[in-house]
Amino acid sequence: MDILLHFLSTTGFAEMTIGNFLMIVIGIFFIALAIIKDYEPLLLLPIGFGAIVGNIPSIAGMPLSVYDEGSVLSYIYFGVSKGLFPPLIFLGIGAMTDFSCMLSNPKLVLLGAAAQMGIFITLVGAMYLGFSPAEAGAIGIIGGADGPTAIFLASKLAPHLLGAIAIAAYSYMALVPVIQPPIMKLFTSKEERLIRMKAPREVSAREKVLFPVGAFIITGLIAPGSLALVGMLFLGNLLKESGVTERLAETARTSLIDSVTILLGFSVGASTQAQTFLTPDSLLIFGLGAASFCVATASGLLFAKFMNLFLKEKINPLVGAAGVSAVPDSARVVQMVARQEDPHNFLLMHAMAPNVAGVLGSAVAAGVLWSVLGL
């Protein structure tokens, strides 16, 4: 009987708190969103399941959770806490990204820069709310709408906020089709949404090979803090475009990125233990993240309208919203909103240009923030 009673005292039921229960419900909600609504299933499903795993109370004295030294989960979480997984994800993204749309219309790159305003405006907002500059930088990067970049920077600047920042970043990435359309309609007129853009030009294979090398040297020299992210992004792209390393590119864009995505999503989810996650700070981070994302979308749209003041061939301002780097979801949303006005207007390829430029822009922004705030 004593053995049974002792065993019962070590079960999860005995240590379960309301916070743990709430986080398990949130985990189930994420899984439901992924399966039923198809919102970012590759991420929300492992994160949701990880949240359930992370909120089963541990047995005192046994290393089980991601925060317990020597536990199996802590070794998986090592890739998140030390910023190892994000560059590997970037390698895969580089190997699957075709930069042709951006190479055929270089002025659209600036929209990717404009959308990064969300990061820096939110940084000020977070400091106003009492976060330290380093914490504010890590929170602001949510506006880049780039999960791996947000995790990378949070692990460097504010590791204690990593769980909340990662969950906020991935949640808003999943909610791109919900958050962006109202902002896009608010900041553009019907006439602007009807603008058609010229078909992109053909880009030669030689240009595609030269691009990653030159662009890496430029961005790497300007923001060395972004070397790991940008370096892996362009290495992946060079593997794809060189034509001589197809096997490596194939591995990077399939097996490697899939494996890392599973480990990253699961361990980020498992890091959301109620005791560390359900705090007033997390609520503020979610609020600031939403604001950051909205500001980023609006900045891209408004900058596209500003560019139109000087351009003979007008650009559809909707493509500015794709400057947030949720690839390719925000580009798809641009296409969806444009087709609501004109079913024959195809903006997807044009929107992919600021979209991939946004990936680059948010990585550079992360590098800048790390070099300025992390030293």
Add this chain to the structure above:
Amino acid sequence: MQEMVFSWQHVTNGDGVALSLTGMGIVFVALLLVSLYIAMLPKLAAFCNKIIPPSAHHSGVEAPAPAGPNEAEIVAAAVAYLHKNKS
């Protein structure tokens, strides 16, 4: 975060506005330079093609078009010639 006090003083103490403007400026400059580099790429690619012509065995790089007629064209020309001079 140590305390939940909302104050503009936090922003001024941490040079928040200067940090924000500088950060935005650097990202813009970086992507502007990338944009200029992309605009130069067609010329740069043409220059590279002169120095190192694209080789056929690199599947990702386009091979130069064959200079003369191919075998099928030669056969077609021969057949046309024979047909014309049959009589």
